[in-house]
Amino acid sequence: MPDRISSVSETRTATGRVLVIGIVAVVAVLGLSATLLFVNLPDAGAFNAAVADVFVLMDVRNPDATRVLEIMAQTGTAFSQVLESYRAVIFVLMVFATALLVACLVFLVTIVTLNRRMGEIERQGIQVSSLVLSREERVVLINNLAFNLTDAAMETLAVLAEARLDDEVLSGAQIEAMVAGKHASDADEAAGATRIKRLRDSLGNQIVSELLVKNIARHGYVLAIDKSVIRMI
Amino acid sequence: MSPRIALLSCLALLVAGPAQACYADYRAKMDNPLRLHYGVIDLPDTACTTEAARPLIATRLAASGWELLQIVSIFGSDGLAARRSDAGSYFLRF
Numbered sequence: 001m002p003d004r005i006s007s008v009s010e011t012r013t014a015t016g017r018v019l020v021i022g023i024v025a026v027v028a029v030l031g032l033s034a035t036l037l038f039v040n041l042p043d044a045g046a047f048n049a050a051v052a053d054v055f056v057l058m059d060v061r062n063p064d065a066t067r068v069l070e071i072m073a074q075t076g077t078a079f080s081q082v083l084e085s086y087r088a089v090i091f092v093l094m095v096f097a098t099a100l101l102v103a104c105l106v107f108l109v110t111i112v113t114l115n116r117r118m119g120e121i122e123r124q125g126i127q128v129s130s131l132v133l134s135r136e137e138r139v140v141l142i143n144n145l146a147f148n149l150t151d152a153a154m155e156t157l158a159v160l161a162e163a164r165l166d167d168e169v170l171s172g173a174q175i176e177a178m179v180a181g182k183h184a185s186d187a188d189e190a191a192g193a194t195r196i197k198r199l200r201d202s203l204g205n206q207i208v209s210e211l212l213v214k215n216i217a218r219h220g221y222v223l224a225i226d227k228s229v230i231r232m233i
Numbered sequence: 234m235s236p237r238i239a240l241l242s243c244l245a246l247l248v249a250g251p252a253q254a255c256y257a258d259y260r261a262k263m264d265n266p267l268r269l270h271y272g273v274i275d276l277p278d279t280a281c282t283t284e285a286a287r288p289l290i291a292t293r294l295a296a297s298g299w300e301l302l303q304i305v306s307i308f309g310s311d312g313l314a315a316r317r318s319d320a321g322s323y324f325l326r327f
Contacts, residue, residue, distance in 0.1 A: 073267035
């Protein structure tokens with residue numbers, strides 16, 4: 001049964017969709033609740049309507065009693081102004097909650113994506129995220145690990161790097177021609193292959209000694225990996 | 234008195250009966266700020282029922298910005314005295 005294949009780019013597109021759906025859902029839910037909230041809050045006229053109802057239902061006729069009812073209505077109106085400010089506060093809180101939820105969602109998705117990528121990288125082994133060539137010091141920095149190269153190997157690597165920047169593929173003869181300064185038709189394919197072999201030997205040896213088989217000076221050799229990842233089958 | 238005159242006077246009474254003075258007491262309100270009043274209003278002879286009086290009273294009140302809430306009752310001139318003190322300044326004002 002084949003393993004389920006998951007790629008980082010696939011995860012990213014899926015994540016983008018989830019993010020958009022999630023944000024739309026959050027905004028929709030909070031928008032709906034805000035609308036319901038505003039609809040259900042009594043409006044400023046509610047108190048006045050209630051007082052007018054009392055006036056009719058209680059068969060109030062006395063002018064003094066009517067005056068008291070009017071005063072009650074004014075108290076209600078004052079309170080309804082307070083209610084207006086509550087409404088504004090509630091709305092601000094709703095907006096705030098929306099922003100927080102959206103931010104949470106974005107961060108959650110970011111964390112998930114990063115976790116997936118971390119997993120990919122861990123499984124993939126060495127992934128070159130930076131390659132710095134320093135010709136003067138004859139040092140190449142791969143992921144900030146410094147490796148010393150010979151002049152010839154340095155030239156080969158520089159030629160390969162330049163070709164990569166131009167998205168070109170070089171044959172052995174072309175490499176030899178560029179390094180030695182000859183015309184490609186005069187250059188030997190085998191000489192270029194030898195340069196590549198030397199570069200691989202030199203760099204590979206150093207990378208393995210840095211990442212896998214470490215040499216502790218005057219002490220010995222040790223595998224530079226976590227104990228828990230070793231399994232014997 | 235001749236029977237003719239008696240008949241005429243009877244007819245006159247019959248005609249005049251419904252045409253006697255007709256009043257309504259009502260409640261009205263005005264918004265912003267809420268104001269309420271109970272008042273007594275004079276009605277023409279043609280509008281001596283609640284249904285007929287309602288649009289009439291509503292338009293008369295609306296001219297001064299009041300909104301009719303309820304017509305309490307329709308009564309004749311004999312009911313005026315009892316309602317005068319409750320209606321206060323709104324007694325036959327509109």
